[in-house]
Amino acid sequence: MQILMQIFYISLCACCFMCLYRIGRGPSAPDRTVAIDILGIVVVGFCGLLGLATGQDFYLNVALAWALLSFIGTIALAKFLEGRSFDE
């Protein structure tokens, strides 16, 4: 069971690093916004998995708060992207 958990952790870390690659490399700003959104969702799943592995339920509180803040941040970035071309 411990080995299974470690496989899960490594897989989710690989997902996070792929998102970070797209954040660093992305050619335009919407690419980075998409990658930030996806990274937030992956981290929510990671928090749920950590809560199951350690038996502490405050990790799920962290996951809830992270999901809310990630959603609000993504909406704000999308509005920023949409409004910039109207000014130009």
Next chain:
Amino acid sequence: MSDVIGYILIALGILFNIFGCVGLVRFPDVYNRLQASTKCVTLGTVLLLVGVAIANGTGAMAAKATICAVFVLVTSPTAAHAIAKGAYASGVPLWEGTIVDKYAERAKQQEP
């Protein structure tokens, strides 16, 4: 028994997460990346959280995981839609193999 079902769901969810993130890295366009990654990662994370809730049994953690899964299921497509509109409005070019552009068609219809 519920442990086994929960871990199978968690493994499926992580598989979908990996597929979505590979799509995020490999696809050529903002809209393609949005399409691949948002749907796969939403389904993967919801499966993962439901698996956590089932493996944990009946407790505070299961309730919180269920609430979190419903929240992700509702908010993630909304965010993806907002990003797509923002990306189109900020003038990101489409991939050269794109066939359909409904936004441009509608703008052309409304113009005359």
